[in-house]
Amino acid sequence: MNGPILLGAPxxxxxxxxxxxxxxxxxxxxxxxxxxxxxxxSEAPVHVGRCDEAVLTGGGRRAQRLLGAAVRxxxxxxxxxxxxxxxxxxxLATTKGDVRALEEGRPGDAELPRFASRAGIALDLPGAxxxxxxxxxxxxxxxxxxxxxxxxxxxxxVLVTGLDEATDFxxxxxxxxxxxxxxxxxxxxxxxxxxxxxxxxxxLVVTRDAGLFxxxxxxxYLGGAMGNDANHISGPSRTGEGLVRAVDAALQQAGLTAAxxxxxxxxxxxxxxxxxxxxxxxxxxxxxxxxxxxYKGYFGHTLGAAGLVETLLAVHGLRQGLMxxxxxxxxxxxxxxxxxxxxxxxxxxxxxxxxxxxxxxCNAAILLRA
Amino acid sequence: MDAQAxxxxxxxxxxEQLNLEEVKVEDIGDDQALFGEGLGLDSIDALELIVxxxxxxxxxxxxxxxxxxxxxxxNTMAEFIQSHGK
Amino acid sequence: MKPLAHSRLEPGVFTLxxxxxxxxxxxxxxxxxxxxxxxxxxxxxxxxxxxxxKLAVLVAEPVLRVARERGADLAGSTAVLALGxxxxxASDVEHWRVRQATGLASPAVFVYTxxxxxxxxxxxxxxxHGPSLCLMTEEPDTAEARMAARxxxxxxxxxxxxxxxxxxxxxxxxxxxxxxxxxDPWTDPAHPTALFPSTP
Numbered sequence: 001m002n003g004p005i006l007l008g009a010p011x012x013x014x015x016x017x018x019x020x021x022x023x024x025x026x027x028x029x030x031x032x033x034x035x036x037x038x039x040x041x042s043e044a045p046v047h048v049g050r051c052d053e054a055v056l057t058g059g060g061r062r063a064q065r066l067l068g069a070a071v072r073x074x075x076x077x078x079x080x081x082x083x084x085x086x087x088x089x090x091x092l093a094t095t096k097g098d099v100r101a102l103e104e105g106r107p108g109d110a111e112l113p114r115f116a117s118r119a120g121i122a123l124d125l126p127g128a129x130x131x132x133x134x135x136x137x138x139x140x141x142x143x144x145x146x147x148x149x150x151x152x153x154x155x156x157x158v159l160v161t162g163l164d165e166a167t168d169f170x171x172x173x174x175x176x177x178x179x180x181x182x183x184x185x186x187x188x189x190x191x192x193x194x195x196x197x198x199x200x201x202x203x204l205v206v207t208r209d210a211g212l213f214x215x216x217x218x219x220x221y222l223g224g225a226m227g228n229d230a231n232h233i234s235g236p237s238r239t240g241e242g243l244v245r246a247v248d249a250a251l252q253q254a255g256l257t258a259a260x261x262x263x264x265x266x267x268x269x270x271x272x273x274x275x276x277x278x279x280x281x282x283x284x285x286x287x288x289x290x291x292x293x294x295y296k297g298y299f300g301h302t303l304g305a306a307g308l309v310e311t312l313l314a315v316h317g318l319r320q321g322l323m324x325x326x327x328x329x330x331x332x333x334x335x336x337x338x339x340x341x342x343x344x345x346x347x348x349x350x351x352x353x354x355x356x357x358x359x360x361x362c363n364a365a366i367l368l369r370a
Numbered sequence: 371m372d373a374q375a376x377x378x379x380x381x382x383x384x385x386e387q388l389n390l391e392e393v394k395v396e397d398i399g400d401d402q403a404l405f406g407e408g409l410g411l412d413s414i415d416a417l418e419l420i421v422x423x424x425x426x427x428x429x430x431x432x433x434x435x436x437x438x439x440x441x442x443x444x445n446t447m448a449e450f451i452q453s454h455g456k
Numbered sequence: 457m458k459p460l461a462h463s464r465l466e467p468g469v470f471t472l473x474x475x476x477x478x479x480x481x482x483x484x485x486x487x488x489x490x491x492x493x494x495x496x497x498x499x500x501x502x503x504x505x506x507x508x509x510k511l512a513v514l515v516a517e518p519v520l521r522v523a524r525e526r527g528a529d530l531a532g533s534t535a536v537l538a539l540g541x542x543x544x545x546a547s548d549v550e551h552w553r554v555r556q557a558t559g560l561a562s563p564a565v566f567v568y569t570x571x572x573x574x575x576x577x578x579x580x581x582x583x584x585h586g587p588s589l590c591l592m593t594e595e596p597d598t599a600e601a602r603m604a605a606r607x608x609x610x611x612x613x614x615x616x617x618x619x620x621x622x623x624x625x626x627x628x629x630x631x632x633x634x635x636x637x638x639x640d641p642w643t644d645p646a647h648p649t650a651l652f653p654s655t656p
Contacts, residue, residue, distance in 0.1 A: 102545075149603070173569060233414075233577060233580070391500070
């Protein structure tokens with residue numbers, strides 16, 4: 001089958017809602033899903049974005065229930081069952097999967113292939129899981145991988161899912177790195193002082209078959225690529241090298257120039273260095289004209305799920321002609337040359353650049369038309 | 371503990387905590403720069419040194435920027451411990 | 457389709473294309489140190505890495521030396537596919553042990569609690585900016601892994617491909633690395649039949 005590569009059947013659970021529509025509406029209304037909670041080892045409370053337990057229906061481990069809540073929405077958005085379709089794959093993007101099993105003394109159950117196999121059987125997902133665990137770019141990279149499978153004829157349909165929980169395992173780690181913000185994180189703000197952690201699950205389907213979607217596709221995939229900083233395992237590049245290379249290659253695959261991009265949904269963690277790196281990269285790429293935001297001020301950094309859930313939200317906004325403000329960013333005077341969204345803004349164009357950057361010096365970029 | 375013994379102890383703890391396998395206590399000068407051109411430590415090492423101070427000396431550094439001055443050399447670390455230690 | 461170079465690292469075995477480089481004996485820590493010394497790497501950062509990153513950097517070193525000799529552009533046109541089953545479980549367990557024992561976590565341990573950090577260390581050591589992908593699989597040579605390799609080779613920037621299988625936990629460790637070059641055809645979905653050669 002030829003024709004454009006399509007994305008559709010979105011599903012997600014975030015700290016702000018049990019669906020894409022609910023989450024977006026809460027963000028549009030200016031709600032923040034980050035709540036202060038006491039943290040062992042820290043004198044000050046930390047702000048965390050947690051999903052409402054009430055939406056986690058079904059059986060099994062909490063991580064699996066979170067994933068299931070998103071996947072069921074995607075399944076409901078399909079005209080045919082993925083289980084009946086040949087040449088169909090399932091991708092899971094996650095950094096820590098069910099790391100709670102390790103916290104509870106069963107490290108073997110925390111191994112990602114084992115967790116994914118069990119969840120796939122329980123949730124009746126197609127095929128052997130393809131588990132992408134590439135730090136905080138996992139979600140964006142999973143979309144790129146799925147689109148490449150379809151582009152090069154390896155698969156006809158791909159269910160792309162992403163999941164990460166806010167656990168003590170991860171919180172204590174970022175805390176010891178002195179990486180956690182003193183309040184709710186403030187991406188792209190001059191007073192930003194760290195990240196906030198969140199949790200989410202998200203899913204979508206990639207195919208060329210528009211008829212598969214009960215409500216039609218939500219976006220066309222234009223191109224995507226990955227690039228490495230080759231600089232430091234936990235500190236972003238001072239020059240934005242890996243991100244520049246990823247965006248350049250993504251534009252090349254899409255046959256576009258930077259001028260064609262109408263909106264950038266960035267990684268924007270709220271850490272001084274990450275957001276500064278993105279500022280440098282976007283400036284180098286000539287993206288100064290494209291309004292930039294980050295959603296992490298709304299519900300935190302959802303790690304391996306971040307690229308996926310943020311892509312869905314950005315597309316959802318563009319389909320309504322809307323770009324949301326980057327919550328927490330009130331002043332971006334020290335980031336000259338890029339257009340950080342301090343208020344919600346209407347958009348005429350629908351060409352989205354979504355970027356993610358992660359530990360290990362990895363960067364991913366995808367281009368979509370909503 | 372006298373200053374010289376503290377510095378020797380610090381050097382051993384730095385080598386152990388930071389896995390500096392190819393470095394010996396006598397290789398680290400009291401006033402040698404720990405970061406950059408000196409011993410070549412990086413940002414993760416700096417955070418590890420903050421944990422070292424808390425674990426072994428009960429001193430909390432909450433702002434990593436404060437660490438930059440404290441961790442300039444073994445001398446500055448020893449002075450900091452002696453003026454803040456419990 | 458045959459790889460241009462193939463290395464193997466497991467208890468008692470460290471070879472390049474079947475030729476011994478070292479005979480790693482003892483605990484995983486001792487064995488990996490033996491390999492490091494045999495390669496004369498002079499890379500003090502190695503000692504700060506976690507077991508998974510050490511394994512990845514060591515097993516890739518000989519095949520990347522071959523890549524350099526053959527004129528590969530490691531900076532721009534070499535991709536890395538990293539595969540593993542246990543991933544960073546050793547560091548995960550250590551991070552959680554320290555957290556439980558002391559109430560504090562260790563920054564130098566926590567930064568290795570992601571399975572792609574070994575690839576990160578590899579890209580830093582060799583200055584590689586090309587694409588990489590870290591997949592968690594039960595086995596080294598699955599259909600999904602071979603598909604991922606074909607897709608990485610489809611990236612228009614990529615001419616050289618390094619595939620790694622690295623698995624280490626407790627006292628077991630096993631690693632393979634292969635180098636594929638620009639002349640190999642990668643458009644046939646039936647190829648490669650195996651990423652890692654079965655013979656040593």
